[in-house]
Amino acid sequence: xxxxxxxxxxxxxKPEQYPEGGLPEFALAGRSxxxxxxxxNKMLNRKSLARTSSxxxxxxxxxxxxxxENFYFVDVPGYGYAKVSKTERAAWGRMIETYLTNREPLKxxxxxxxxxxxxxxxxxxxxxxxxxxxIPCIIINTKADKVPKSKWQKHVKITKETLNLDPxxxxxxxxxxxxxxxxxxxxVLQSYM
Ligand code: GTP
Ligand code: MG
Numbered sequence: 001x002x003x004x005x006x007x008x009x010x011x012x013x014k015p016e017q018y019p020e021g022g023l024p025e026f027a028l029a030g031r032s033x034x035x036x037x038x039x040x041n042k043m044l045n046r047k048s049l050a051r052t053s054s055x056x057x058x059x060x061x062x063x064x065x066x067x068x069e070n071f072y073f074v075d076v077p078g079y080g081y082a083k084v085s086k087t088e089r090a091a092w093g094r095m096i097e098t099y100l101t102n103r104e105p106l107k108x109x110x111x112x113x114x115x116x117x118x119x120x121x122x123x124x125x126x127x128x129x130x131x132x133x134x135i136p137c138i139i140i141n142t143k144a145d146k147v148p149k150s151k152w153q154k155h156v157k158i159t160k161e162t163l164n165l166d167p168x169x170x171x172x173x174x175x176x177x178x179x180x181x182x183x184x185x186x187x188v189l190q191s192y193m
Contacts, residue, residue, distance in 0.1 A: 024071040025064075028075055037059055039142060043073070057084065107193060108189075111140070114141075141173050156173060
């Protein structure tokens with residue numbers, strides 16, 4: 001995929017603000033701080049188009065990035081961040097649930113999970129939620145640069161087993177640090193457009 005343009009169109013908190021036009025969308029889901037925004041930047045070869053942070057809770061709104069005037073990445077706030085109040089968490093849940101379950105142009109959710117550790121209970125809940133609603137799901141096992149290559153396959157297997165991954169759902173080893181897996185991730189995404 002040759003990225004010729006990438007622009008933030010809107011940071012939305014409610015459906016009236018979502019872009020019109022019906023272009024395909026891919027939403028990023030995952031634990032807070034797992035690397036959703038970094039994934040977007042690496043895929044687009046842009047250093048800081050999507051804002052990242054070493055502190056969890058950076059992304060707070062649904063951020064729509066228009067790519068090549070042709071499709072969107074939607075950066076989504078992460079789950080599992082302990083320092084968020086109950087009220088905020090409930091509002092977050094509604095915003096994301098509304099988007100994920102009612103959005104016609106949504107082609108697939110890109111679920112980002114950390115290769116270093118087994119998926120958390122929240123990761124399993126998110127995957128089950130997506131399966132329950134029949135939302136197509138692509139797993140990105142990220143931060144591969146933090147795991148010795150000799151252990152990659154073992155960790156991928158743990159991810160698959162812990163999520164009870166549907167064998168039809170793609171899983172891609174990835175690193176936003178080195179760019180490993182970028183071409184494979186693009187070809188998987190393109191097959192969902
Ligand atoms: P929230 O917006 O808070 O939900 O977080 P996020 O999922 O968007 O994470 P973000 O992309 O901001 O990355 C969090 C931290 O992890 C940053 O310090 C990144 O530099 C780091 N990071 C993300 N991906 C990778 C990776 O593949 N390898 C390494 N080594 N670090 C990564
Ligand atoms: Mg983010």
